[in-house]
Amino acid sequence: MNFSNKNLLFFFPESPFSKRAGNVLRTYTNLKQLKSLGFNIDLVGVEDYYNSFGDSPQDIDSAIINDVFVLKTKPPKKKLTLEYWKYKIQKKFNKENSNQYLTQYLKDNFTALLAQKKYDYIFINYEFWTDLIRDQDLKGAKTIVDTHDWITLNEFYNNKNLDLGKRFGKEINNLSLYDKVVTISQDEYFIFKSFLGDKVINIPPSFPENFEGSNIEKKYDLIFVGSDNPFNILSINWFVEKVLPLLPKEIKICIIGRICKHVPDHDNIEKVFFVDDLNIYYHASKIAICPMLKGTGIKIKVVEAMSYGLPVVGTEKAVDGFSDKKNNGCFVSDDEKEFAKMITKLIDNKSDYLQLKDEAIHFFKNNFSEKKSVELWEKTLNF
Template sequence: MKRVLYFYPDNPVAKNSGNRTWAMRLLKYFKNRGVSVDFVSLSDWAHDWDTASVDWLLDNKLATNVHILFRKPPKKNIANYLISYKLPFLLKNRDGVLPDLVGNRLKHQFNAILKQRQYDYIIISYAHWAHLLKNNPLVGKAKTIIDTHDFLTSLFQNHKRFKLGASFEEEIKRLRLFNEIWTTSTDEQYIFSQFCKGSDVRLITTNLDRNHLQEKPISQRQYDIIYVASDNPHNKRSIKWFFDQVYPLLPQNLRICIIGRITAFVNDYPNVVKVPFVQDLSEYYTDTKIVICPMLSGTGIKIKVVEAFSYALPVVGTTRALDGLANKTHNGCLISDDPETFAKYIKLLLSDERKYK
C-alpha cells in the first residue's frame, strides 16, 4: 500500500470553498485507490477545526492519521510569542515579496511527523508552505509534490510594497523544490512549465463525484440564477460588482439564490434568497436555470463553473470565469465584462429556450 503525507492548511470537511472541495475530492480519490493518507493541517489558520471534523475524516477512512499543527505559539507568554514567531515573521516578510508562512515552530512539528515513518509521496498545498520541505533530509526517498491551487504572485499583487519580479522569482524558486508541480489550470500549467524545467508540471483535472442529470423541466425550477461562493476578497469584489452594476438592469421578478459565506456581504433584496451553508449543493443546482460567475480577479480554475457544467447548466460570467479552462469558447459560457451585456445574456437565456439549450 502506498503511503502519502498530505499537507493542506484548511479544513476540507467544511466544503465551503472551491479549494476545500478540491482537497476533499483528492482525499476521496486516494481512498478509492487504496492509498494510506496521513493528513496534516493547521489549527490556527482556518480556525474551524474541531474534534468532529477529525473524527469524520477517520471514520470515513479518508485518512489513516490526522495531525492538526499550530503555526503560532500561544500569546500567553507575549515575550516568547514576539521573539519566536512575530518578529522573525515580520523580518522575513518585509520586502514585498511572496510571503513565507513556514516558521520554526511549524517546521519542528512537521518534522516530528516525518520522523515517524517513510512516505512514498509528500504533497504540500500552496507555495506559501513550500519551505516545509526545503533542504529537509527527512524527506528521504519520497516523491515531493506541490499542489499549487493558485498562481500566488497574481493573488498577492494588490498587497502593499508588492514587487512583481521578485515575487514571481520567489514563487518559481519554491515550485522548483518539488519533483512534481500540480495545477488545475491550463493557463498556469503553461506559465509554470516555462520556468520549472527540472520539475514535472502536471495538469490535474477537476474530478466530480458523479455525473448529474437535470430531470426537472426548466419551467418548474425554483431559481432563475444561482451564485455559489466563499467570502474571499475576490468573491467580495465580484458580488459587489454584480449587485451594484448588473442587478439593477435585471427584471425584479427574477428569483436569485446566493449560497455560501459570501451571503454575509449581500444586502437584503425582495427576490434574493441567501443560504449561508448547505452540505449538498445538488438540490440547488438541480433547481436552477443559470449559474453566474462574475469574477473580476483571482486565479485558477473556478470550481463553481465546473460544477455548473456537471449539471448541464449554462454559465454567465466575466472573463475571469474562464481561467483554467482549456476551451475558452463554445463551452457553455456566455462571457462579458460589461454590466449591460452581462445582464443581456441572463435575460436572453431566460427568454430564449433555443439559445438556452
C-alpha cells in the same frame, strides 16, 4: 500501478472535510481520488486555521484518512519553560516570512512528524508552504505541490506595490524544489511549464456527473455559490449594483454560502447561508452566474455548475484556465449591460438556452470527469 502499500503525507492548512469553499472542496476530492488509488494517507493541518474556522480534527472521514495531525504555530505560553524562550528568541532573529503561520515551531513539529514514519510521497498544498520541506531529510519521499493558483498574480491583486519580479522568482524557486508541480488551470500550466519543464502537469478539478436532475422544475432563474473571500465580495457587489437593476423585475436569484453576509437584502434574492446538499438548489436553478472581476485559476464554482448541466453567464474571468475559451457552455462579458442581456436571452429563448446547456455538458464530460482525473493522478504519481 498499485499504491496500496504506499504512505502519503498530505498537508493542507485547514480541514478539507469542511468543503466550505471551492479550493477546500477540490482538496477533498483530491483526497478521495488518491485514496481510491490505494494510498495510506496521513493528513496535516495548522491549528490556527482549524480554530479560526471552527473546525475539529475529529471531523474527518476515517475511510480516507489514517491519522490526522494539527500542528501548533507557537509553543504554549509558559514563560518559565526553555522551549518557550527558545522560540521567542528565534523569532527575533528569523527573517520575516510573508506566511505568518509558517513559524520555526511549526517547521520543527513537521520535522518531528517526518522522523516518526517513512513516507513515500509528501503532498503540499500551496507554494507558500514550501519551507516545510526545504532542507528536510525526506528519506527519499517523492514531493508534489498542488499550486491551486498563480500566487504571484493573486498577491498582486491585493498589493499593487508588490515587487513582481522578486515574488515570481521566489514562486518559481519554491516550485523547483518539488518532483511534480500540479496546476488546475491550462493558462498557469503553460506559464509554469515554460520555466520548470515536464515536472509540471495539469489536473483540472473534477466532479461526479449530476445531469439526471436537470429536468426538475426550476424555482430560481440564477444561482451563485461562494465563500466570503475578497474576490467573491467584489464580484457579487458588482452584480447586485450594476447588473441586477437591468434584469427583468420578476427574476429569482439564489445565493448560497458565506458570501450572503455581504449581499444586501433584495426582493429578488433568496440568501442561503449554509446547506448540507447543494444538489437540490442546483437542480432547481436554470443558470449559474460567475461575475468574477479578479482572481486566478479555474473557477471551481463554474465547473461545479456544469456538473449539473447548467449553462453559465460570467465575466471573462469565469473561463480562466479553460482549454477552450469558446464552445464551453459559458456566455462571458465584463460589461454589465451585455451581462444582463445574456441572462435575459437565455431566459427568453429556449433554443439558445438548450444549446448552451448542451455545450456545458459536453465540455464538462471532455475536461472535468472524475475518471479522467483519477487517471491523471495515477500517471503523475507513477514516477
